[in-house]
Amino acid sequence: xxxxxxxxxxxxxxxxxxxxxxxxxxxxxxxxxxxxxxxxxxxxxxxxxxxxxxxxxxxxxxxxxxxxxxxxxxxxxxxxxxxxxxxxxxxxxxxxxxxxxxxxxxxxxxxxxxxxxxxxxxxxxxxxxxxxxxxxxxxxxxxxxxxxxxxxxxxxxxxxxxxxxxxxxxxxxxxxxxxxxxxxxxxxxxxxxxxxxxxxxxxxxxxxxxxxxxxxxxxx
Amino acid sequence: xxxxxxxxxxxxxxxxxxxxxxxxxxxxxxxxxxxxxxxxxxxxxxxxxxxxxxxxxxxxxxxxxxxxxxxxxxxxxxxxxxxxxxxxxxxxxxxxxxxxxxxxxxxxxxxxxxxxxxxxxxxxxxxxxxxxxxxxxxxxxxxxxxxxxxxxxxxxxxxxxxxxxxxxxxxxxxxxxxxxxxxxxxxxxxxxxxxxxxxxxxxxxxxxxxxxxxxxxxxx
DNA sequence: CCTAGAAAGATATGA
DNA sequence: TCATATCTTTCTAGG
Numbered sequence: 001x002x003x004x005x006x007x008x009x010x011x012x013x014x015x016x017x018x019x020x021x022x023x024x025x026x027x028x029x030x031x032x033x034x035x036x037x038x039x040x041x042x043x044x045x046x047x048x049x050x051x052x053x054x055x056x057x058x059x060x061x062x063x064x065x066x067x068x069x070x071x072x073x074x075x076x077x078x079x080x081x082x083x084x085x086x087x088x089x090x091x092x093x094x095x096x097x098x099x100x101x102x103x104x105x106x107x108x109x110x111x112x113x114x115x116x117x118x119x120x121x122x123x124x125x126x127x128x129x130x131x132x133x134x135x136x137x138x139x140x141x142x143x144x145x146x147x148x149x150x151x152x153x154x155x156x157x158x159x160x161x162x163x164x165x166x167x168x169x170x171x172x173x174x175x176x177x178x179x180x181x182x183x184x185x186x187x188x189x190x191x192x193x194x195x196x197x198x199x200x201x202x203x204x205x206x207x208x209x210x211x212x213x214x215x216x217x218x219x220x
Numbered sequence: 221x222x223x224x225x226x227x228x229x230x231x232x233x234x235x236x237x238x239x240x241x242x243x244x245x246x247x248x249x250x251x252x253x254x255x256x257x258x259x260x261x262x263x264x265x266x267x268x269x270x271x272x273x274x275x276x277x278x279x280x281x282x283x284x285x286x287x288x289x290x291x292x293x294x295x296x297x298x299x300x301x302x303x304x305x306x307x308x309x310x311x312x313x314x315x316x317x318x319x320x321x322x323x324x325x326x327x328x329x330x331x332x333x334x335x336x337x338x339x340x341x342x343x344x345x346x347x348x349x350x351x352x353x354x355x356x357x358x359x360x361x362x363x364x365x366x367x368x369x370x371x372x373x374x375x376x377x378x379x380x381x382x383x384x385x386x387x388x389x390x391x392x393x394x395x396x397x398x399x400x401x402x403x404x405x406x407x408x409x410x411x412x413x414x415x416x417x418x419x420x421x422x423x424x425x426x427x428x429x430x431x432x433x434x435x436x437x438x439x440x
Numbered sequence: 441c442c443t444a445g446a447a448a449g450a451t452a453t454g455a
Numbered sequence: 456t457c458a459t460a461t462c463t464t465t466c467t468a469g470g
Contacts (some may be wrong), residue, residue, distance in 0.1 A: 052310060079276055094343055095346075098354055101334045102355075114334060114335075115318055127317065133317045134315075136320055155435050156438075162382065165380075172256055178439070179438065182436050183435055185434050195410055211375075212382070213403070215375050215379065215403055217398055219400060219401050272441050307469075308441065318443070388464090389464095389465085390466080392463085419450095420450070421447095423449095425450085
């Protein structure tokens with residue numbers, strides 16, 4: 001997965017190198033970093049407070065929101081320290097946190113900007129690394145499988161776990177499925193009608209399950 | 221505008237009084253505070269790190285996301301200080317920030333959870349006040365909250381998750397299985413020989429998987 | 441959330 | 456086919 005860094009972020013390059021984050025330098029227009037369509041803007045706390053004062057922050061948030069479905073505004077530094085040397089009040093800073101998360105275009109269709117406070121540039125690089133890793137793994141989203149904790153796991157529990165891995169199926173439905181079809185194989189080979197006939201599974205869930213079972217991802 | 225506070229948040233009551241935020245005490249199920257349909261959960265940094273360790277944080281984030289289009293997880297305290305007295309590594313903490321912002325339901329339709337770090341309970345109360353004020357003013361266009369356009373969870377990921385639910389199969393093997401068979405259905409209907417022929421799956425694992433797939437647990 | 445290390449199993453080799 | 460050694464992956468426990 002490509003990880004683009006704006007050439008002006010040269011202070012961060014050595015840290016990226018040090019912590020083994022592979023990147024490509026570019027001249028980026030709207031953000032300092034882009035990973036997989038997600039924009040990241042890095043600001044020191046001083047920068048942040050200044051932009052807040054001049055009103056430039058609003059524009060930048062708008063740009064991020066306009067250009068990315070999801071973007072991060074990473075504020076690097078210790079808040080209290082930054083506030084000491086700034087004319088901005090603590091109150092105004094906190095209000096800005098509220099404002100940035102609520103702000104939207106009138107059509108409500110713009111992207112979410114998430115403001116993150118990180119203490120140091122090291123933290124920031126770890127943040128980038130974690131983001132890069134998560135996105136590469138596609139792990140952002142996989143639902144946790146509720147594995148059975150006990151040491152001795154029965155086949156019945158294992159089968160249930162497999163069935164619970166389908167979207168929209170939790171323990172109760174899994175039990176009903178297993179009761180109705182008897183085995184994983186029979187469940188997988190069930191028709192859409194059969195799936196719908198399970199108590200607690202409606203047509204939407206049935207459809208989703210059915211599609212997932214049959215969907216082809218290539219293969220030999 | 222109604223501002224509901226859970227009765228367990230009594231430590232915050234005096235501060236709310238002091239700073240003139242009008243509220244009503246309730247027994248709230250899914251959040252500590254609710255303003256205009258927005259849920260707010262307050263956690264000390266210690267709580268946050270503990271929940272992270274036990275995995276409870278995931279459930280709580282899920283609940284927030286499930287119940288509110290927009291919700292805030294407010295972490296109160298100094299991160300560095302919290303980390304000193306915790307078994308969680310700094311890296312783990314930062315990764316958790318990434319994770320929480322990316323977490324979604326598999327259809328991408330759930331609410332956005334915004335994690336905010338605030339240094340003190342005073343800051344937290346200012347945060348509430350600012351939020352209450354902004355929402356009362358209605359100067360922010362809030363709804364509809366953006367829905368993620370593309371599926372955040374691909375079907376491929378879901379299929380992988382299902383396959384990973386089998387004992388002895390984790391990410392690497394799941395990918396190889398999906399690559400070889402192409403779909404869940406073909407995998408489930410594979411012969412023992414076919415299973416064994418997947419790279420990384422020997423006769424022991426193949427046998428276990430095969431038996432689990434075909435084992436009958438009764439059924440109608 | 442991460443990391444480390446144990447445990448389990450896969451694969452390669454040689455007889 | 457089996458025994459052995461080495462390597463990979465999974466999975467759990469601990470931080």
